[in-house]
Amino acid sequence: MKPPPFEYDDPRRLDEALALLAEHGAEAKVLAGGQSLVPLLNFRLARPRRLIDVNGLGELDYLRFENGTLRIGALTRQAALERSSETAQRVPLLTRAVRFVGHPQIRNRGTVGGSVAHADPAAELPAALSALDARYRLRTRSGERVVASEELFLAARTTALAPDELLVEVEVDVPGPATGSAFVEFSRRYGGAALAGAAVLVTLDGSGACERARIGLLAAGPTPVRAREAEVWLRGATIDAATAAEAGARAAAGVTPPGDIHGSSDYRRALVETMVTRALLEAVARA
């Protein structure tokens, strides 16, 4: 339970970190909160030649609202997001989702950027950010680009981040009025890996019908996914037990969750239906 040997850098500024990535990115892993990477190192499942520890980059530790956009620095601890009262008011879906991330000790160290970059398909924040149509700011020594969830998450624990790129910021537009959200997940044990889950935003029109629904799913496939077909089907519908169940069934029909010792793919697909149904009813009650 000790990692194999590695080189170690702890840059203090973003430009230093990007320079190190430019030089060593292909053989390096970025160490942020370490809540996933350190166990992987100890199990010797990850064997990078070099660790670039970004915990010294205080400039990436922030959470601020600017013109209707929430900007979250990649090094922001999950606990800081959880405790942000402005986030709880303006983007409550994130507050709800982050509470399902592991345990308080994990959230004290784990970072928002780390959760995104690790790209565990069962992780809460990527699914919630996906539902929120988040944008991810990726920086290299020579430039930067901004990508959406669909572009960033390629496969299980695999992102579009180039070896010399660092995720520096996550941007989320504050949802408009008449929008309710819910985050629902099922795990075998408190704080454990989700077997299924749904992050949902529902915006109602003046008549109380669904103007727009956004449904992000976790643990439903190799990446966080949006249940687009169900979202389209809900447009104009009155969300009640029957329509929520129908949308849940449509969301479930579109996914093939991976099976493992905790639940088969079929069981998990049925759970997707239940999670989406429950999340929609919860969200609409808050809209």
Added chain:
Amino acid sequence: MPRKEDLPHLTGTARFVGDVELPGMLHARIVRSPLAHARISSIGTGEALAQPGVAAVLTADDLPPATPPIPTRMFSQPGLERFLQQPLARDTVRYSGEPVAVVVAASRYVAEDAAELVELELEPLEPVLAVERALEPEAPVLHEEAGTNVAGSFVVEHGDIDAAFAAAALVVEERLAVQRHAAVPLEPRGLVANLDESGVVTVLGAAKIPHVNRRILAQLLGWPEARVRLVELHVGGGFGARGEFYPEDFLVPYCAVRLGRPVSWIEDRAEHLRACNHSREQVHELALALDGNGRFLGLRDRLLNDSGAYVRTHGLVVPGMGAALLPGPYRWPAYRCEVSHVVTCKTPAGTYRSPGRYEANFARERLIDVAAHRLGLDPVELRRRNLVPPTGMPYASGTNTDGHPVVYDSGDYPLLLEKACRRFDWDGLRRWRHERPGDGRRRGLGLAFFVEKSGIARWEYARVELSGSGAATVYSGSASMGQGVETVLAQVCADALGVAFEDVTVVHGDTASIPDGMGAFGSRAATLGGSAVHLAAESLRTRVREQGAPAPGETLSADARFESEDMTFPYGVHVAAVEVDVETGRVDIHRYGVAYDVGRALNPTLVEGQIVGGVAQGVGGALLEELVYDERGQLLSASFVDYLLPTAVEVPPVDVLITEDAPTPRNPLGAKGAGEGGAAAAGAAVANAVADALGVEVTRLPLSPERVVALAGGRT
């Protein structure tokens, strides 16, 4: 009353084996087989040995050729010796995780790096994983020289079982299975061994049975016992698994002796899950015969116990205890249990809190509910009709353990059932059960009655010293696993000697200062250890009366060996009320109660703690914990990501009713052991409650959410 153990634990001054640092200490890493069944072609150690900082890389060929396998210490049987484990595999590996080499190096890092460089050439063989497969005539035989995969078998019976079934108005039969899971103490195992100038090897990190393990280690080293010293430090839980003699218990001292340097081995969790005893994997083909009035006529069982790849120190104790106590608190005119202990290519199995009984109680109490459903009888009433009456005590159950007849010492079973139903408000729970919960939710109640045993290995040693200052010191052959044994032995001593609790110090677990002892297992420390302390303290008190108190600077002492004629038999009732979400399969425990008669509770707080801790483990086994192997014999639940221990959220508050209606006549304290009753019937009670909620018969554990959905006739 504060526990003697609280101050060191709470202030962080308690010393555990992982805290030990000796000058010049080396670190051992065990190289383990990656395959479940294979012939060893070769083991290349050159590259590992060439690494800077590596002191030794040893394989079976490097051990003395006369090194015997690790022996059984109890419940043996002719033939079992063919299934014992060598400290390092010689020609064949029989489970993934079996030790094949040991690397000793300057640090754990170097040892782990070098361990990766040991080159194993293995020729794969068919992994035999299921007991059913192991029993097939054409299945590969794991231990060729034995010629069979059945390591041991025996029958426990009384009465005419065929006549009982022939006369039955109703026969219910089920195949009931409990999954492989394990004790998983908070602190993994660890050892630090050192050879001193006088030629004595000292092993720190002993647990549970230091004196027994000293004997085994001396035997494996071929040394006199006087040259082997085992020392227990603080121990973070044992639950049956920790403290037995494992391959590492030989390898670490052997390396220290061979290298002349202290050697430390601290097990990590991933290693622990593959190396330390597993438990509980059993199948019961159980049949119950009743007459038209719901009277039990007979109980018949075919018990298959999955031993894993080898027979370890416990011998046949797990199925043996299961067969002995399967009858439970009921009268059976006829009983027959056929036991087979079968080897498979999985981690060897041993005892875990309430070994054999957790499984047997699940099987019997489940089947009694099945019978009640068929008869349209209330399950509590069906039990009540068949309990052994208090006038029947002492009661020979007709079974035996290791050839010794089981005679329940004392008890008023109907009284405890009545007290439990009242305390846990069984009638109120029934009303709760029939309220309409929300959509997709169903409620159920489960009750399970059981008889435990305590005080296996029927003697213990103690010495009590009284100094001129009035301070008393107890030297006990018992061991501390964190259960509070120092506290309870100090209480017993203080009471018997007439000194203050605060003035008593308890010393245990050092074979150099305590001449003999049996240790702590099977709910024995307070009853047998306490009785030995009681006798020694009484004898000392008599001496003081006769000779006067010791003068300043003087010490008076007395020792005693307490021998019990037999085990004692505490008994209890578990009650579970659950609410099941039939869409997700989640089982929420609404209420959990345990009523336990322990004869006399020497320290009710400790007894309650034992029960609550036992429920936590028992509920874990009912709902969450499972050691799952893939078809190649690789352990899939190989870390805490997948081996799901219950947390404070999953463990319900436990309402504990401790009763003292039936003190045992078998020891001077009247106390029966309290360590295992919290776990004993948790699987049974939870399964009965889930079955009641869903209206279907649950026949296997754990009740994972997917299984619950399937039982509910859900969408999968």
